[in-house]
Amino acid sequence: MPEASCDIGLIGLAVMGQNLVLNMNDHGFKVAVFNRTVSKVDDFIADEAKGTAVVGAHSVAELAALLKRPRRIMLMVKAGASVDETIATLLPYLEAGDIVIDGGNSLFTDSTRRARDLAGKGILFVGTGVSGGEEGARRGPSIMPGGNPAAWPHVKEIFQSIAAKVDDGTPCCDWVGEDGAGHYVKMVHNGIEYGDMQLICEAYDLLHRGLGLGADELHAVFTDWNKGELDSYLIEISSHIFASKDEDGTPLVDKILDTAGQKGTGKWTVISALDLGQPVTLIGESVFSRCLSALKDERVAASGVLKGPAEKTFSGDRTAFIESVRRALYCSKIISYAQGYMLLRATAKENGWNLNMGGIALMWRGGCIIRSRFLSKIKDAFETDPKLTNLLLDGFFSGVLNQYQEAWRQAVVSAIELGIPTPAFSTALAFYDGYRAGRLPANLLQAQRDYFGAHTYERVDKPRGEFFHTNWTGHGGRVSSTTYNV
Numbered sequence: 001m002p003e004a005s006c007d008i009g010l011i012g013l014a015v016m017g018q019n020l021v022l023n024m025n026d027h028g029f030k031v032a033v034f035n036r037t038v039s040k041v042d043d044f045i046a047d048e049a050k051g052t053a054v055v056g057a058h059s060v061a062e063l064a065a066l067l068k069r070p071r072r073i074m075l076m077v078k079a080g081a082s083v084d085e086t087i088a089t090l091l092p093y094l095e096a097g098d099i100v101i102d103g104g105n106s107l108f109t110d111s112t113r114r115a116r117d118l119a120g121k122g123i124l125f126v127g128t129g130v131s132g133g134e135e136g137a138r139r140g141p142s143i144m145p146g147g148n149p150a151a152w153p154h155v156k157e158i159f160q161s162i163a164a165k166v167d168d169g170t171p172c173c174d175w176v177g178e179d180g181a182g183h184y185v186k187m188v189h190n191g192i193e194y195g196d197m198q199l200i201c202e203a204y205d206l207l208h209r210g211l212g213l214g215a216d217e218l219h220a221v222f223t224d225w226n227k228g229e230l231d232s233y234l235i236e237i238s239s240h241i242f243a244s245k246d247e248d249g250t251p252l253v254d255k256i257l258d259t260a261g262q263k264g265t266g267k268w269t270v271i272s273a274l275d276l277g278q279p280v281t282l283i284g285e286s287v288f289s290r291c292l293s294a295l296k297d298e299r300v301a302a303s304g305v306l307k308g309p310a311e312k313t314f315s316g317d318r319t320a321f322i323e324s325v326r327r328a329l330y331c332s333k334i335i336s337y338a339q340g341y342m343l344l345r346a347t348a349k350e351n352g353w354n355l356n357m358g359g360i361a362l363m364w365r366g367g368c369i370i371r372s373r374f375l376s377k378i379k380d381a382f383e384t385d386p387k388l389t390n391l392l393l394d395g396f397f398s399g400v401l402n403q404y405q406e407a408w409r410q411a412v413v414s415a416i417e418l419g420i421p422t423p424a425f426s427t428a429l430a431f432y433d434g435y436r437a438g439r440l441p442a443n444l445l446q447a448q449r450d451y452f453g454a455h456t457y458e459r460v461d462k463p464r465g466e467f468f469h470t471n472w473t474g475h476g477g478r479v480s481s482t483t484y485n486v
Protein backbone atom coordinates (compact mmCIF):
# COMPACT_ATOMS: atom_id res chain seq x y z
CA MET A 1 0.00 0.00 0.00
CA PRO A 2 1.56 3.35 -0.99
CA GLU A 3 1.67 6.02 1.70
CA ALA A 4 -1.25 8.48 1.56
CA SER A 5 1.05 11.50 1.48
CA CYS A 6 -0.12 13.51 -1.52
CA ASP A 7 -2.16 16.72 -1.19
CA ILE A 8 -3.99 16.39 -4.47
CA GLY A 9 -4.29 14.02 -7.41
CA LEU A 10 -4.57 15.08 -11.03
CA ILE A 11 -5.85 12.97 -13.90
CA GLY A 12 -5.12 14.03 -17.48
CA LEU A 13 -1.58 14.94 -18.44
CA ALA A 14 -2.24 17.02 -21.55
CA VAL A 15 -0.79 20.54 -21.75
CA MET A 16 -3.05 22.17 -19.13
CA GLY A 17 -2.85 19.22 -16.74
CA GLN A 18 0.94 18.99 -16.82
CA ASN A 19 1.40 22.70 -16.25
CA LEU A 20 -1.08 22.84 -13.38
CA VAL A 21 0.77 19.96 -11.69
CA LEU A 22 4.11 21.78 -11.97
CA ASN A 23 2.50 24.99 -10.69
CA MET A 24 1.06 23.15 -7.66
CA ASN A 25 4.44 21.54 -7.04
CA ASP A 26 6.13 24.98 -7.14
CA HIS A 27 3.75 26.09 -4.40
CA GLY A 28 4.68 23.24 -2.09
CA PHE A 29 1.81 20.85 -2.76
CA LYS A 30 2.62 17.20 -3.29
CA VAL A 31 0.76 16.03 -6.39
CA ALA A 32 -0.02 12.48 -7.53
CA VAL A 33 -0.73 12.10 -11.24
CA PHE A 34 -2.48 9.59 -13.46
CA ASN A 35 -3.21 9.44 -17.17
CA ARG A 36 -5.35 7.00 -19.12
CA THR A 37 -2.45 6.26 -21.47
CA VAL A 38 -0.25 5.18 -18.60
CA SER A 39 3.08 5.54 -20.45
CA LYS A 40 2.47 9.29 -20.32
CA VAL A 41 2.75 9.17 -16.52
CA ASP A 42 6.26 7.70 -16.68
CA ASP A 43 7.28 10.07 -19.47
CA PHE A 44 6.09 13.05 -17.44
CA ILE A 45 7.84 11.92 -14.24
CA ALA A 46 11.07 11.25 -16.17
CA ASP A 47 10.96 14.44 -18.17
CA GLU A 48 8.94 17.58 -17.29
CA ALA A 49 8.46 16.62 -13.63
CA LYS A 50 12.03 15.38 -13.12
CA GLY A 51 13.46 16.60 -9.80
CA THR A 52 10.01 17.57 -8.42
CA ALA A 53 7.98 15.91 -5.64
CA VAL A 54 5.32 14.76 -8.14
CA VAL A 55 4.38 11.08 -7.75
CA GLY A 56 3.21 8.94 -10.67
CA ALA A 57 0.33 6.48 -10.28
CA HIS A 58 -0.26 3.64 -12.73
CA SER A 59 -3.89 3.04 -11.90
CA VAL A 60 -6.81 4.95 -10.46
CA ALA A 61 -6.65 2.69 -7.40
CA GLU A 62 -3.02 3.62 -6.83
CA LEU A 63 -3.81 7.31 -7.27
CA ALA A 64 -6.62 7.12 -4.68
CA ALA A 65 -4.33 5.31 -2.23
CA LEU A 66 -1.67 8.02 -2.55
CA LEU A 67 -3.98 10.82 -1.40
CA LYS A 68 -4.52 12.34 2.04
CA ARG A 69 -8.16 12.36 3.23
CA PRO A 70 -10.44 13.87 2.20
CA ARG A 71 -9.07 13.09 -1.22
CA ARG A 72 -8.87 15.92 -3.73
CA ILE A 73 -8.78 14.76 -7.33
CA MET A 74 -8.68 17.18 -10.23
CA LEU A 75 -9.67 16.03 -13.72
CA MET A 76 -8.08 17.76 -16.69
CA VAL A 77 -9.68 15.58 -19.38
CA LYS A 78 -11.66 16.45 -22.49
CA ALA A 79 -15.05 17.99 -21.72
CA GLY A 80 -18.07 15.75 -22.27
CA ALA A 81 -18.26 11.96 -21.98
CA SER A 82 -14.62 11.61 -20.82
CA VAL A 83 -15.44 13.49 -17.61
CA ASP A 84 -18.32 11.14 -16.78
CA GLU A 85 -16.24 8.08 -17.67
CA THR A 86 -13.34 9.20 -15.51
CA ILE A 87 -15.65 9.93 -12.57
CA ALA A 88 -17.19 6.47 -12.99
CA THR A 89 -13.79 4.78 -12.82
CA LEU A 90 -12.86 6.82 -9.75
CA LEU A 91 -16.02 6.28 -7.72
CA PRO A 92 -15.24 2.77 -6.41
CA TYR A 93 -12.09 4.17 -4.78
CA LEU A 94 -13.65 7.25 -3.17
CA GLU A 95 -15.16 7.76 0.27
CA ALA A 96 -17.79 10.18 1.53
CA GLY A 97 -16.33 13.68 1.81
CA ASP A 98 -13.80 13.20 -1.00
CA ILE A 99 -13.68 15.95 -3.60
CA VAL A 100 -13.75 15.61 -7.37
CA ILE A 101 -12.76 18.70 -9.34
CA ASP A 102 -13.38 19.09 -13.07
CA GLY A 103 -11.06 21.75 -14.49
CA GLY A 104 -11.94 21.34 -18.18
CA ASN A 105 -14.20 23.52 -20.31
CA SER A 106 -17.34 21.60 -19.36
CA LEU A 107 -20.86 22.68 -20.21
CA PHE A 108 -22.35 24.23 -17.06
CA THR A 109 -25.46 22.07 -17.15
CA ASP A 110 -23.21 18.97 -17.05
CA SER A 111 -21.50 20.41 -13.98
CA THR A 112 -24.83 21.04 -12.29
CA ARG A 113 -25.84 17.46 -13.00
CA ARG A 114 -22.51 16.08 -11.73
CA ALA A 115 -22.59 18.21 -8.57
CA ARG A 116 -26.06 16.90 -7.74
CA ASP A 117 -25.40 13.26 -8.66
CA LEU A 118 -22.19 13.15 -6.66
CA ALA A 119 -23.73 14.94 -3.68
CA GLY A 120 -26.19 12.04 -3.55
CA LYS A 121 -23.19 9.72 -3.15
CA GLY A 122 -21.55 11.88 -0.48
CA ILE A 123 -18.87 13.13 -2.90
CA LEU A 124 -18.24 16.87 -3.19
CA PHE A 125 -17.97 18.12 -6.75
CA VAL A 126 -16.25 21.28 -7.98
CA GLY A 127 -16.61 22.40 -11.60
CA THR A 128 -14.02 25.04 -12.22
CA GLY A 129 -13.03 27.23 -15.09
CA VAL A 130 -9.28 27.48 -15.58
CA SER A 131 -8.10 30.12 -17.99
CA GLY A 132 -4.75 31.30 -19.23
CA GLY A 133 -3.61 28.59 -21.60
CA GLU A 134 -0.32 26.78 -21.15
CA GLU A 135 1.58 29.74 -19.71
CA GLY A 136 -1.25 30.64 -17.32
CA ALA A 137 -1.56 27.10 -16.04
CA ARG A 138 2.18 27.03 -15.34
CA ARG A 139 2.66 30.52 -13.86
CA GLY A 140 -0.77 31.47 -12.54
CA PRO A 141 -4.14 30.98 -14.20
CA SER A 142 -7.45 32.60 -13.43
CA ILE A 143 -9.53 29.96 -11.62
CA MET A 144 -13.34 30.13 -11.40
CA PRO A 145 -14.62 27.39 -9.07
CA GLY A 146 -18.25 26.50 -8.44
CA GLY A 147 -20.21 23.44 -7.36
CA ASN A 148 -20.72 22.04 -3.87
CA PRO A 149 -19.90 24.88 -1.41
CA ALA A 150 -18.76 22.36 1.21
CA ALA A 151 -15.78 21.60 -1.05
CA TRP A 152 -14.47 25.16 -1.15
CA PRO A 153 -12.63 25.18 2.22
CA HIS A 154 -10.77 22.04 1.07
CA VAL A 155 -9.56 23.43 -2.26
CA LYS A 156 -9.29 27.14 -1.48
CA GLU A 157 -5.67 27.14 -0.33
CA ILE A 158 -4.36 25.17 -3.30
CA PHE A 159 -6.38 27.15 -5.85
CA GLN A 160 -5.60 30.57 -4.46
CA SER A 161 -1.89 29.71 -4.14
CA ILE A 162 -1.50 28.64 -7.75
CA ALA A 163 -3.76 31.35 -9.24
CA ALA A 164 -2.54 34.57 -10.81
CA LYS A 165 -2.38 37.56 -8.44
CA VAL A 166 -3.29 41.16 -9.15
CA ASP A 167 -0.96 43.99 -8.15
CA ASP A 168 -2.02 44.04 -4.49
CA GLY A 169 -1.58 40.26 -4.22
CA THR A 170 -5.30 39.34 -4.43
CA PRO A 171 -5.64 35.96 -6.15
CA CYS A 172 -7.62 35.72 -9.40
CA CYS A 173 -9.69 32.95 -7.85
CA ASP A 174 -12.67 32.98 -5.56
CA TRP A 175 -15.77 30.88 -5.01
CA VAL A 176 -18.26 31.63 -7.77
CA GLY A 177 -21.41 29.81 -6.69
CA GLU A 178 -23.32 26.56 -6.56
CA ASP A 179 -23.89 23.91 -9.23
CA GLY A 180 -22.43 24.84 -12.61
CA ALA A 181 -21.80 28.51 -11.69
CA GLY A 182 -18.02 28.22 -12.07
CA HIS A 183 -18.26 26.71 -15.52
CA TYR A 184 -20.95 29.23 -16.46
CA VAL A 185 -18.64 32.11 -15.61
CA LYS A 186 -15.82 30.44 -17.54
CA MET A 187 -18.18 29.98 -20.50
CA VAL A 188 -19.01 33.70 -20.48
CA HIS A 189 -15.30 34.45 -20.16
CA ASN A 190 -14.73 32.41 -23.32
CA GLY A 191 -17.63 34.12 -25.09
CA ILE A 192 -16.12 37.49 -24.24
CA GLU A 193 -12.77 36.11 -25.44
CA TYR A 194 -14.43 35.34 -28.81
CA GLY A 195 -15.71 38.93 -28.88
CA ASP A 196 -12.37 40.51 -28.03
CA MET A 197 -10.63 38.39 -30.66
CA GLN A 198 -13.20 39.27 -33.34
CA LEU A 199 -12.93 42.99 -32.53
CA ILE A 200 -9.16 42.85 -32.85
CA CYS A 201 -9.50 41.02 -36.18
CA GLU A 202 -11.88 43.70 -37.49
CA ALA A 203 -9.43 46.44 -36.47
CA TYR A 204 -6.67 44.49 -38.22
CA ASP A 205 -8.76 44.12 -41.39
CA LEU A 206 -9.55 47.84 -41.49
CA LEU A 207 -5.92 48.81 -40.98
CA HIS A 208 -4.49 46.14 -43.28
CA ARG A 209 -6.90 46.02 -46.21
CA GLY A 210 -8.48 49.45 -45.68
CA LEU A 211 -5.38 51.47 -44.95
CA GLY A 212 -2.74 49.21 -46.48
CA LEU A 213 -0.65 48.78 -43.32
CA GLY A 214 1.81 45.89 -43.47
CA ALA A 215 2.70 43.58 -40.58
CA ASP A 216 5.55 45.75 -39.30
CA GLU A 217 3.33 48.85 -39.20
CA LEU A 218 0.58 46.83 -37.54
CA HIS A 219 3.09 45.65 -34.96
CA ALA A 220 3.91 49.29 -34.21
CA VAL A 221 0.23 50.35 -33.98
CA PHE A 222 -0.70 47.45 -31.68
CA THR A 223 2.37 47.99 -29.50
CA ASP A 224 1.30 51.60 -29.13
CA TRP A 225 -2.33 50.65 -28.39
CA ASN A 226 -1.14 48.25 -25.72
CA LYS A 227 0.35 51.17 -23.80
CA GLY A 228 -3.03 52.84 -23.36
CA GLU A 229 -6.69 52.07 -22.70
CA LEU A 230 -6.57 48.87 -24.75
CA ASP A 231 -3.72 47.41 -22.68
CA SER A 232 -4.53 43.68 -22.63
CA TYR A 233 -3.08 40.24 -23.20
CA LEU A 234 -4.85 39.78 -26.56
CA ILE A 235 -3.62 43.11 -27.96
CA GLU A 236 -0.12 42.26 -26.72
CA ILE A 237 -0.01 38.83 -28.35
CA SER A 238 -1.43 40.30 -31.56
CA SER A 239 1.45 42.80 -31.68
CA HIS A 240 3.87 39.88 -31.25
CA ILE A 241 2.10 37.91 -33.98
CA PHE A 242 2.54 40.80 -36.44
CA ALA A 243 6.28 40.80 -35.69
CA SER A 244 6.70 37.05 -36.24
CA LYS A 245 8.30 35.98 -39.50
CA ASP A 246 8.02 32.79 -41.48
CA GLU A 247 11.16 30.86 -42.42
CA ASP A 248 11.51 32.94 -45.59
CA GLY A 249 11.51 36.16 -43.56
CA THR A 250 8.00 37.30 -44.56
CA PRO A 251 5.25 37.89 -41.98
CA LEU A 252 3.89 34.56 -40.74
CA VAL A 253 0.39 36.02 -40.22
CA ASP A 254 0.06 36.48 -43.99
CA LYS A 255 0.69 32.76 -44.53
CA ILE A 256 -2.04 31.53 -42.20
CA LEU A 257 -5.25 30.31 -43.82
CA ASP A 258 -8.23 32.52 -42.96
CA THR A 259 -10.54 29.89 -41.49
CA ALA A 260 -11.19 29.91 -37.75
CA GLY A 261 -11.96 26.89 -35.59
CA GLN A 262 -13.98 26.75 -32.38
CA LYS A 263 -14.51 24.25 -29.60
CA GLY A 264 -17.99 25.34 -28.57
CA THR A 265 -17.86 27.62 -25.54
CA GLY A 266 -18.75 30.72 -27.60
CA LYS A 267 -21.69 28.89 -29.12
CA TRP A 268 -22.86 27.79 -25.67
CA THR A 269 -22.73 31.40 -24.49
CA VAL A 270 -24.98 32.49 -27.33
CA ILE A 271 -27.38 29.58 -26.80
CA SER A 272 -27.65 30.53 -23.14
CA ALA A 273 -28.19 34.19 -24.10
CA LEU A 274 -31.05 33.16 -26.39
CA ASP A 275 -32.51 30.94 -23.66
CA LEU A 276 -32.42 33.82 -21.19
CA GLY A 277 -33.62 36.43 -23.71
CA GLN A 278 -30.50 38.56 -23.39
CA PRO A 279 -29.25 40.52 -26.44
CA VAL A 280 -25.64 39.31 -26.37
CA THR A 281 -25.24 40.33 -29.99
CA LEU A 282 -21.50 40.86 -30.15
CA ILE A 283 -20.56 37.35 -29.04
CA GLY A 284 -23.25 36.09 -31.43
CA GLU A 285 -21.62 37.92 -34.35
CA SER A 286 -18.23 36.65 -33.24
CA VAL A 287 -19.37 33.03 -33.36
CA PHE A 288 -21.04 33.55 -36.75
CA SER A 289 -17.92 35.29 -38.07
CA ARG A 290 -15.92 32.16 -37.30
CA CYS A 291 -18.61 30.13 -39.11
CA LEU A 292 -18.42 32.43 -42.15
CA SER A 293 -14.62 32.27 -42.15
CA ALA A 294 -14.87 28.47 -42.30
CA LEU A 295 -16.75 28.67 -45.63
CA LYS A 296 -13.49 29.39 -47.41
CA ASP A 297 -14.23 27.70 -50.74
CA GLU A 298 -17.66 29.33 -51.04
CA ARG A 299 -16.18 32.73 -50.22
CA VAL A 300 -13.45 32.36 -52.80
CA ALA A 301 -16.05 31.42 -55.42
CA ALA A 302 -18.33 34.32 -54.43
CA SER A 303 -15.44 36.79 -54.54
CA GLY A 304 -15.41 36.38 -58.31
CA VAL A 305 -19.15 36.98 -58.63
CA LEU A 306 -20.31 39.57 -56.11
CA LYS A 307 -19.24 43.20 -56.44
CA GLY A 308 -18.05 45.54 -53.68
CA PRO A 309 -17.45 49.29 -53.71
CA ALA A 310 -15.10 50.75 -56.35
CA GLU A 311 -12.97 52.39 -53.66
CA LYS A 312 -11.25 49.74 -51.56
CA THR A 313 -8.64 51.74 -49.69
CA PHE A 314 -9.03 54.71 -47.41
CA SER A 315 -7.74 57.99 -48.81
CA GLY A 316 -8.30 60.51 -45.97
CA ASP A 317 -6.31 61.38 -42.85
CA ARG A 318 -4.47 58.18 -41.93
CA THR A 319 -3.67 59.10 -38.33
CA ALA A 320 -7.29 60.06 -37.69
CA PHE A 321 -8.43 56.78 -39.27
CA ILE A 322 -6.19 54.71 -36.98
CA GLU A 323 -7.48 56.62 -33.97
CA SER A 324 -11.12 56.12 -35.01
CA VAL A 325 -10.48 52.37 -35.34
CA ARG A 326 -8.91 52.36 -31.87
CA ARG A 327 -11.90 54.18 -30.44
CA ALA A 328 -14.33 51.87 -32.24
CA LEU A 329 -12.50 48.90 -30.76
CA TYR A 330 -12.62 50.33 -27.26
CA CYS A 331 -16.31 51.30 -27.42
CA SER A 332 -17.29 47.94 -28.91
CA LYS A 333 -15.35 46.19 -26.17
CA ILE A 334 -17.32 48.12 -23.56
CA ILE A 335 -20.57 47.01 -25.22
CA SER A 336 -19.39 43.40 -25.31
CA TYR A 337 -18.59 43.33 -21.60
CA ALA A 338 -21.84 45.12 -20.78
CA GLN A 339 -23.69 42.39 -22.72
CA GLY A 340 -21.67 39.66 -20.99
CA TYR A 341 -22.58 41.10 -17.60
CA MET A 342 -26.25 41.33 -18.62
CA LEU A 343 -26.06 37.60 -19.24
CA LEU A 344 -24.41 36.95 -15.88
CA ARG A 345 -27.11 38.95 -14.12
CA ALA A 346 -29.86 37.05 -15.92
CA THR A 347 -28.37 33.65 -15.16
CA ALA A 348 -27.81 34.57 -11.51
CA LYS A 349 -31.50 35.42 -11.25
CA GLU A 350 -32.61 32.32 -13.14
CA ASN A 351 -30.48 29.90 -11.10
CA GLY A 352 -30.55 31.66 -7.74
CA TRP A 353 -26.75 32.13 -7.86
CA ASN A 354 -25.38 34.99 -5.84
CA LEU A 355 -22.78 36.04 -8.42
CA ASN A 356 -20.37 38.73 -7.26
CA MET A 357 -19.99 40.86 -10.40
CA GLY A 358 -17.00 42.87 -9.14
CA GLY A 359 -15.37 39.66 -7.89
CA ILE A 360 -15.75 38.11 -11.33
CA ALA A 361 -14.04 41.13 -12.92
CA LEU A 362 -11.24 40.72 -10.41
CA MET A 363 -10.88 37.00 -11.25
CA TRP A 364 -10.54 38.00 -14.91
CA ARG A 365 -8.15 40.84 -14.13
CA GLY A 366 -5.10 38.55 -14.23
CA GLY A 367 -4.05 35.14 -15.52
CA CYS A 368 -6.80 34.60 -18.09
CA ILE A 369 -6.97 35.20 -21.82
CA ILE A 370 -9.17 38.32 -21.52
CA ARG A 371 -7.02 39.92 -18.82
CA SER A 372 -6.72 43.66 -19.31
CA ARG A 373 -6.38 47.00 -17.61
CA PHE A 374 -10.01 47.63 -18.51
CA LEU A 375 -11.26 44.93 -16.10
CA SER A 376 -10.22 46.98 -13.07
CA LYS A 377 -12.64 49.65 -14.32
CA ILE A 378 -15.42 47.05 -14.31
CA LYS A 379 -14.47 45.99 -10.79
CA ASP A 380 -14.51 49.68 -9.74
CA ALA A 381 -17.95 50.15 -11.31
CA PHE A 382 -19.47 47.29 -9.31
CA GLU A 383 -17.65 48.38 -6.18
CA THR A 384 -19.16 51.85 -6.49
CA ASP A 385 -22.60 50.40 -7.13
CA PRO A 386 -23.02 46.66 -6.49
CA LYS A 387 -26.58 46.87 -7.86
CA LEU A 388 -25.56 48.57 -11.13
CA THR A 389 -28.16 47.55 -13.73
CA ASN A 390 -25.87 47.96 -16.70
CA LEU A 391 -22.18 48.77 -17.10
CA LEU A 392 -23.06 51.35 -19.75
CA LEU A 393 -24.68 53.46 -17.03
CA ASP A 394 -21.52 53.63 -14.92
CA GLY A 395 -20.00 57.10 -15.05
CA PHE A 396 -16.64 55.95 -16.35
CA PHE A 397 -18.05 53.85 -19.19
CA SER A 398 -20.77 56.30 -20.24
CA GLY A 399 -18.09 59.01 -20.25
CA VAL A 400 -15.90 57.04 -22.67
CA LEU A 401 -18.84 56.19 -24.94
CA ASN A 402 -20.09 59.77 -25.04
CA GLN A 403 -16.62 61.00 -25.91
CA TYR A 404 -15.77 58.32 -28.49
CA GLN A 405 -19.07 57.55 -30.19
CA GLU A 406 -18.52 59.94 -33.13
CA ALA A 407 -15.20 58.30 -34.03
CA TRP A 408 -16.75 54.84 -33.60
CA ARG A 409 -19.50 55.77 -36.06
CA GLN A 410 -16.86 57.11 -38.46
CA ALA A 411 -14.95 53.81 -38.34
CA VAL A 412 -18.13 51.85 -39.09
CA VAL A 413 -19.07 54.23 -41.93
CA SER A 414 -15.59 53.84 -43.43
CA ALA A 415 -15.84 50.06 -43.13
CA ILE A 416 -19.17 50.10 -44.99
CA GLU A 417 -17.80 52.43 -47.65
CA LEU A 418 -14.73 50.26 -48.17
CA GLY A 419 -16.70 47.01 -48.20
CA ILE A 420 -14.82 45.60 -45.21
CA PRO A 421 -17.03 43.52 -42.91
CA THR A 422 -17.07 44.69 -39.30
CA PRO A 423 -19.97 42.72 -37.83
CA ALA A 424 -18.83 43.13 -34.22
CA PHE A 425 -18.11 46.88 -34.46
CA SER A 426 -21.46 47.35 -36.23
CA THR A 427 -23.60 45.25 -33.93
CA ALA A 428 -22.04 46.96 -30.92
CA LEU A 429 -22.97 50.34 -32.35
CA ALA A 430 -26.48 49.16 -33.20
CA PHE A 431 -26.86 47.86 -29.64
CA TYR A 432 -25.61 51.18 -28.26
CA ASP A 433 -28.10 53.12 -30.35
CA GLY A 434 -30.86 50.66 -29.43
CA TYR A 435 -30.10 50.70 -25.72
CA ARG A 436 -30.10 54.48 -25.60
CA ALA A 437 -33.32 54.76 -27.64
CA GLY A 438 -36.30 55.73 -25.50
CA ARG A 439 -38.51 54.54 -28.33
CA LEU A 440 -37.82 51.71 -30.79
CA PRO A 441 -39.94 50.66 -33.79
CA ALA A 442 -41.32 47.66 -31.89
CA ASN A 443 -44.69 49.47 -31.81
CA LEU A 444 -45.06 48.61 -35.49
CA LEU A 445 -43.89 45.07 -34.84
CA GLN A 446 -46.56 44.60 -32.18
CA ALA A 447 -49.12 46.05 -34.57
CA GLN A 448 -48.08 43.49 -37.18
CA ARG A 449 -48.31 40.65 -34.66
CA ASP A 450 -51.74 41.82 -33.64
CA TYR A 451 -52.80 42.32 -37.27
CA PHE A 452 -52.00 38.81 -38.47
CA GLY A 453 -52.29 36.80 -35.26
CA ALA A 454 -54.31 38.79 -32.72
CA HIS A 455 -51.26 38.74 -30.43
CA THR A 456 -52.38 42.00 -28.74
CA TYR A 457 -50.38 45.10 -27.78
CA GLU A 458 -49.95 47.48 -24.87
CA ARG A 459 -50.63 51.21 -25.34
CA VAL A 460 -48.49 54.24 -24.53
CA ASP A 461 -51.55 55.92 -22.99
CA LYS A 462 -52.58 53.03 -20.73
CA PRO A 463 -50.87 51.31 -17.78
CA ARG A 464 -48.38 48.48 -18.51
CA GLY A 465 -49.92 45.03 -18.39
CA GLU A 466 -53.19 46.00 -20.07
CA PHE A 467 -53.46 44.31 -23.47
CA PHE A 468 -55.48 45.46 -26.47
CA HIS A 469 -56.54 43.90 -29.73
CA THR A 470 -57.74 45.71 -32.83
CA ASN A 471 -59.78 44.17 -35.58
CA TRP A 472 -57.47 45.69 -38.23
CA THR A 473 -59.20 44.35 -41.33
CA GLY A 474 -62.79 44.59 -40.19
CA HIS A 475 -63.28 40.88 -40.86
CA GLY A 476 -61.14 39.36 -38.08
CA GLY A 477 -62.83 37.81 -35.05
CA ARG A 478 -63.00 39.38 -31.62
CA VAL A 479 -60.93 36.66 -29.95
CA SER A 480 -57.35 37.59 -29.18
CA SER A 481 -54.43 35.25 -28.72
CA THR A 482 -52.81 34.74 -25.28
CA THR A 483 -50.04 37.17 -24.35
CA TYR A 484 -47.36 34.75 -23.16
CA ASN A 485 -43.74 35.56 -23.96
CA VAL A 486 -40.78 33.21 -24.12
Ligand code: 6PG
Nearest residue numbers: 131132133190262263264265369
Ligand atom coordinates in the same frame (compact mmCIF):
# COMPACT_ATOMS: atom_id res chain seq x y z
C1 6PG B 1 -8.70 30.02 -21.80
C2 6PG B 1 -9.19 29.68 -23.18
C3 6PG B 1 -9.23 28.20 -23.35
C4 6PG B 1 -9.21 27.74 -24.78
C5 6PG B 1 -10.53 27.68 -25.46
C6 6PG B 1 -10.57 28.35 -26.78
O1 6PG B 1 -9.46 30.67 -21.11
O2 6PG B 1 -7.58 29.64 -21.46
O3 6PG B 1 -10.46 30.19 -23.40
O4 6PG B 1 -10.28 27.73 -22.59
O5 6PG B 1 -8.30 28.41 -25.54
O6 6PG B 1 -10.77 26.30 -25.63
O7 6PG B 1 -11.75 28.05 -27.39
P1 6PG B 1 -11.94 27.84 -28.95
O8 6PG B 1 -11.13 26.63 -29.33
O9 6PG B 1 -13.39 27.63 -29.05
O10 6PG B 1 -11.42 29.07 -29.62
